[in-house]
Amino acid sequence: MASRYPELYILRHGETEWNVSGRMQGRLHSPLTEKGIAQAHTQQRILANVDLSAARIISSPQIRALHTALEIFGDAGHEINTDPSLREIDVGKWQGRMRAELSISGDPRMTVDGPLAFYEQAEGGEGFPALRQRCEAFLGALAGPAVLVTHGITSRMLRVVALNLPNEAMEDLPGGQGVVFHLKDGHHEVLK
Template structure:
């Protein structure tokens, strides 16, 4: 049974590389105008939800950090935590998704599968993300707002929902979204 405090998990807003279909992984690209608007909308939703008493944590990667700064409704102190970074994608970082599919078509038999992240040459691997996100959660002492990335968010939510992290593909994603997780239940706020 999940013993974690309530969490509000935000995925960063749209970036230039998201818009152009490029793999970001451990690299970064700036938020677009849409991404900045998504982050401000997250802030409005958090203000409405009420997150007083929640500690703020963010991936130190620019796209998440900038989102956290824009979304913080009261200028809350934000703690960077590398355990919230996006999965490192090695040699695929910066490539367009179409080029990755052309390099490894056998990994894209199912359109809805995300398991190909585990096969990035020189990449981190999904099990490593699961280990570091579990360590982050185990260190929490109270409710928190967490600003992170697509794959990292899904694996975090698997832990919080008491699902095996390998089920990460079954959880929805989305840019500029907020998920409230409490007592093994998830609610999308945006």
């Protein structure tokens, strides 16, 4: 199945201190842990044998993603561009709050990265329809292959859009840190 989008390599940032403690990050900053830096180095090894000469490297400007991109590509002399469209979904008033103190209703829609409902129901948050619109506009503007360094929920939405799936498919997609999601011609593969 052909895709209207170019070949993509989508990476989630490495583990952060707030990932470990169960705190909602959204647009706030939390530094990478040693494990998070090691996960970035794993992604670097995964991509070492991939010809990226025609690909643009584009990172979320949020520090955890940009730090991950620098760990992967900084020493190789690749130009790293940033784009605010790759930021994590805004979780409004829930940013900085502990997940354990938040209340969600209905099906939590569990993923390896946590319940999607935290992002869908966040008070004053961006929500999935707006995130999808942001991701569609970003992907629609890409002129060629790209490596995207982003965040857990934004990564899921980028992949849903690139695969022409409904938002509900976010819960069925693989997630995690330290891997690379490769999308080409409508196919999705996890590189480990």
